[in-house]
Amino acid sequence: MNHLLTTEGLERETLENLLTDADEFAEVLTRPIPKVPALRGKTVATMFFEPSTRTRMSFEKAAKALSADTMSFSPGTSSLSKGESLKDTALTVHAMGVDLMVVRHGATGTPWRLAEWLDIPIVNGGDGAHQHPTQALLDCLTIKQRFGSLDGLEIAIVGDIKHSRVARSDMFAMATLGANVTLVAPPTLLPVDTTRWPAATSTDLDAVMEKMDVVYLLRVQTERGGGSVFPSLPEYTNRYGMTSARFARLKPDAVVMHPGPMNRGVEIGHDVADYERALVLQQVTNGVAARMAVLFALLGGDSDV
Amino acid sequence: MFDIVISGGSVLTRTGIEQIDVGIADGFIAALGSGLEGSEMIDASGAWVGPGLVDLHTHLREPGEEWKEDIATGTAAAAAGGYTAVVAMPNTVPAIDNAQIAFYVSERARRIGYADVFPAGAITMGRLGEHMAHIDELWDAGVRIFTDDGTSLDNAAVLRLAMDYIANLGGVVAQHAVDSTLSAHGCMHEGTVSSRLGMYGIPSEAEEIVIARDLALVRLTGVRYHVQHVSTARGVELVAAAKADGLPVTCEVTPHHLTFDHNDVETTDPDFKMMPPLRSETDREALREGVRDGVIDIVATDHAPHAAREKEVPFEHAPNGVTGLEWAASVAVETIGDDMARFFEALSMTPASIGQIPAHGLALAADQPAHLVVFDPVAEWTPETTRSRSRNAPYLGTQRTGSVRATLLSGKITYEAGS
């Protein structure tokens, strides 16, 4: 593995090795001194062209827990559009001495461009509505810790599938690890063509949710979509929200997940997020461990992962 | 003794394809015959000799965006691609919506001398889709094709009135047929690839809807109507049906829509970003078939240069367009095969007739201006360099079949392979 750009096409063994490592790094994070010298002397740059404080913090915590130095680049909204090209920006930051870049960008494919221009490992920290592979890893780690394995699990990903890089990344990773994934969304928020996707689709949450082991709720992104994609938020909640009433109908050991930030009262009931079977905070904790595993796999010597 | 003799080629003459020599003197074809002697000889053995190619869809970028291309570099690329005449799109800065700019473009090209440039005029002022451009003035300046290319003229009422006006003059309305509401945010074909990449798609219907509506207005106004860069199978069907109905309709396809499809966008390489977008495999096959059977009248390049720094950005932020002048003939021959007559019809004669371009696109005969191309239909080559100022072409570095040996404008060699 030279880069981590997408979960699509990742071998099952690669995913499992990363998850096994992530589990060990999760242990490191519980130590009195939650830090190991594995990447001492390495520099990780976070290039977040799209603001995301939490994902950046998670990557920086992961790098620091491995004793790497971190640098962060965040363009002002205006300097990005015109003037210096993305390529020049990337070359400039690279020239400062960077061993790995984490790239988040609002446009699909940006991490691939950087991987083409630079000779260092690139981690996709989220590109457009395309991929967010470390989110998939942390989600799979969370599920694996809960259920032991993803094999044969029924997982529903619910919400704005069409504009969700989380849905795309998680679906491929979960399916590769043996889960049966169902994408649930209003018809306007399902991608137009999912025929080659390793997932079923449904527009009816109530019809599919009772067999689910995991219900993964996506944030309702009212800022995307460009127009009115469903009639109103209450109508969305009525059909697709994980209300406490719906939660009560889930299998007794089923869990609820959410990538954050949550819209309580919209896609997830006001109190549902606080239930023991809502794994939202565990996901956040695992985010650091999963990203440590990725950084270590890409920078920790000749990688066999 | 002629100035130049093109010898040993298959020559497209008014009476058919003949194995003869072409003798050129004083910028004109002086003789067609055997054993001609010239002070300069061009070896055309194994090659096709025909009228210089005519491109109905070129973006020369001058005035206003000379960092992408200018009339000198653009027409140099045209000459290298076998073209002797190009129609310059009016989406310059400012737009070609008045006679002064049209004069500037054609006159500057004349002084440079690589190719004759016939500007297309905007239909509306500033291509804003609101007020009629100086259509009369443009007509008097020699403009015959009117288009707001770069954007679709969405407002049916504005279009209808412009059609009425242009029909009366005898001009052509050419449409960049992409519905702007369905294509909003979109940057590639809507389908399986856009779904996987999470990019906003442009459905095929964005093209169909505009063509279908425009055809209704053509029926109403009787204007000559030309569909630019048709990209979908249904778009071709609509044109075919309109032709069968006897409407004065023609259409063009670009080389890139014949070569690539939306699967190439999986690379997210911005060189594959263009408008209309690369469609499905099925669409591409329908376009290739359309060129072969003539439902698609012509191949036009939509040569759209952009500077490297403009394309060194994420796909979604990149401008639309690829360059095409230098490999369009190769793509055409790859599509059409060894049908020499169809090749020249699609790349020279029909474009000249649609664009009402004088002295170009004529089967060879004595006493007409020597606007000629010598094209080897089987030579294999790999484009590595370009005479265009820009390099935004996924064709660079790929092997092609069919290459230009020489191009002559008024008897002057504007391009010769290997020199």
Add this chain to the structure above:
Amino acid sequence: MRQVMDGDDLTRVTRRIAHEIVERNHGLDATVLLGIPTRGRPFADRLASALSEIEGKAVIAGSLDIGMYRDDIDTRPRTRIGPTDIPEDLDGKTVVLADDVLFTGRTIRAALDALADLGRPAAVQLAVVVDRGHRELPIRADYVGKNIPTSLEEHVSVRFREIDGDDGVWIGKEAAS
């Protein structure tokens, strides 16, 4: 490959080292046994069962992976990260590290770094099956199964049934497959 110890030899030296640990530490009350993955781990487990027999009570070994502490991360192919499993609080305890082969000492240096991050043991001791010499750091073993002088070109392979299918120690010019 030349066999220098068989399974019985391995059992004998494990028992002997277990006795030495008990003797030196006056029992096991304040002792924690940690194996260094990969093959320090089965060695630690076997020491633990020998110690259980001697002391008449259950002794559990933990493991301490040093993959995140190596100083040669850029120059060697990466091995997979092994588990770190510390069975009890290390503060004030005597930690006995168990590994299969003592060579340059760099693994033990990394293990000492790792231990420092995990707590503050009162003392750290080292038990190895084989000491093959060629130290690059001032590190020595407290308990040695067998001293085997080697050349740098040689490879020492300690094999455990749990991992390798058989028990014993081999020496040769190439790695055992």
